[in-house]
Amino acid sequence: MKKRYSYLIRPLQIILDIFIINFAVYLIYDKEFLNTSFLSYISLFWFFTSYFLGFYKVYRYTKALHILTLLIRQFSIFFLGYFAYFGAFREGDVVNNQFVILSAIIISITAIKFLWLFLLKKYRSYGNNYRTTVVIGYDDSVKKLIKLFQSKSNLGYKYLGFFSNKTYKSKEFLGNLESVVEYTTNNIVDEIYCSLSSLDKEQIKKLNKFALDKGIVLKLIPESNELYSKNQSTVFYDDTITVLNVKKLPFEFPENFYKKRIFDVFFSLFVCVFLLSWLIPILWVLVKLESKGPLIFKQKREGINGDEFVCYKFRSMKINATANKVHATKNDSRVTKIGAFLRKTSMDELPQFINVLLGDMSVVGPRPHLESLSLEYQKDVDNYLKRHIVKPGITGLAQISGYRGEITKKSDIINRVRLDIFYIENWSFFLDIKIIIQTVLNVFKGEEKAY
Template sequence: MISKLIKNTYILLLIVDLLLINIVVYFVFEKIHQSLQFNAYISVFWCVTSIFTNYYKVYRFTNFYRLLRLTVVQALFFTLGFFAYFGIFKEGEVVNTQFKTLIITLGSLALFKLISFLILKKIRQFGSNFKKVIFFEKDDTTKKMIKLFQNRASLGYSFLGYFSNKITDDSNYLGNESELYDFLKLNEIDEIYATLSNLKKAQVKKLTKYTSLHNITLKLIPDSKEFYSKSRNVEFYDDTLKVLSVKKLPFDLIENRIIKRVFDILFSSFVCLFIISWLYPVLWILIKIESRGPAIFKQEREGFNGNEFVCYKFRSMYINKQANKVHAIKNDSRITPIGKFIRKTSLDEIPQFFNVLLGDMSVVGPRPHLESLALEYQKDVDNYLERHAVKPGITGLAQISGYRGEIKKKSDIKNRVRLDIFYIENWSFMLDIKIVVSTVLNVFKGDENAY
């Protein structure tokens, strides 16, 4: 139970820190200067700076000196932001309790960080909040790490054993490489440590792909000749133990998921209030006048983690039995006259902003496919399922790159998936903005694949 409660310590610690900041401001700061504006400013400033300083990136192997450095750096940024408020909004005013408030706030935050750090170590010593780990191949460094995990319970690692293609009678030996993947399917493993000196590049690539798809953390134990790339972080577990951590994908970080979700809500709310509010009734009337049937077409599509959801679109076709089986093609006889216009201008996708608000979709992401067609695409593209790592989008990198609409040949879906995966692995907020702007421009310029 305790382990589940502290699983997402980042959010829990952030909430407590924000409460501490606001409580100190309320009780210590001069009441005349208390305002919602200041509380909102200082809270947002703390959240933003904590992301850039990596304040909450405290790991099981983090030592006291790194903890101290994080605290000092964050305190310096917070101090600058604290006094900047008065320079911007209260220029020339003297507030007697400024320094008192700042010192008590920083002292409370530092004390809480230290106490929470020590409490977590104690909890792990008693067997809670531990991570189940296994090793793939074994060398001298591996032996040191296993000994470290077994002797220092406060790190919170539960060593289950190791796999190797060299069969031994060691009690910790669990099996060979093929048995490793069977073991992973049947057991909930948190981390895998792989010894690079005994593995081929193909084995590392396969392991990297598997762990990425199944949300398992992969740690690589290097030899003296191992090179370090941008895709790997160097972590020190002890004075002599060095480990390469395969960097997480952008959406593995909760702060990125929060930024993307906030953008989705704000952007979709704007579209719903200022565009759909008047466009919806106009198109509803035109569609209903032209042909019989509902104005909104509902279709089940594949979403996040492969789960199905109901996708909304303005109906652009006459009612037909093939609507849920076959994509539209050029000069498709099923498309109505008004349907040609709304498809050409992508207005048929507008109702999907409701899907975004409901949490089924994102403004930007891989386009959702029909389940029947998705099964066919999986046969042609090996890494097709990686698209399910994020929510599907109204628009995406593949769409603005010319890969939208009808799939005419296998290379079309392969290129679409390639761009979708590139987006997932290289996401940034500015990339989303670029895709949205390009989509809007394409609506006015026209897209030859929009039919």
């Protein structure tokens, strides 16, 4: 499997730009000007404005003119924020060299932005940092796109071939439309470009589902006279080639992963320091008094991308041979008295905040299942594997909606997966906060299936 490092490009650009800002201030400062509060302010201001203005949203097909637009927009806001500091904290004093520093920042970052673009294109022209692509259909629009992939290597696309229901003698012909799934399963394919004139709506729907399950980007090539919904964004690879991006899921944007991870770390540290630090010794005594065995119960569960990890819980059962095979049921004889209390209050899940710190889980997400049960659920529920594109959570939308604990009928797992997928497709930071608050309220209110 090809190693991916493209996800590091934007973080590196952000770090480099913030370094340039701080270095410019340090290099051209006067003694009164240089202070920690200003450096912190200007760095944070740059970080948040660049995020909200999409300053780092530069793609393989982005043109130099668009980058110039991004620079003008970013520096217009940065200019206001830069001088707002002096108005608020220096009572409007003109500090020596402040215009020189601002000019140095603007010139340096502009130069670095275009240099970065040039070096990336040069690097890609040598066959590095590429994305493998296949195309479905072979109409005029597709032929233009293929020609673009083959003629402009600096875009970083490695064209593998095309699929069509018509047979062609070309070496690029990979087979008919039915062979798309088999080919992309057995080969590394990053992006599929699909001509809308070659497939009907049902076929595109199935292809989109397959692409989501496999983590492949699906892009649509429209006919010139078509109109499209707001759920699709139009991009131009060349003056004559239009491509539709299928609406991205929230977690396909790297910044959402970082935002969620930062919150997970701080929230989990808070729980570990202010709750688990004193709760663990107390529970160790109580659990040991009632039954033999360790305080922490370890169980292998499925995580992101189906990878296995060790999930931690406070032990709520007597040591038994079926703990890793069978979920707890109502009035389960294996559950101890202190264990019943832990389960009722969901305190048995608290050690999973350690899993969050280790990076195996998130505070909010689909609950992780045992591998044996996961294989069974995959047979019964469509889109089940879509749960694996995010980290599992300590709590989730399905859990606060009543679908937690024991699966007694098929509709339980169907509804759980339905809510998990809704969460993945509609994630926001505030949705996570809402789920956490509702989870805490449910603990005090009590839940019927908390056993």
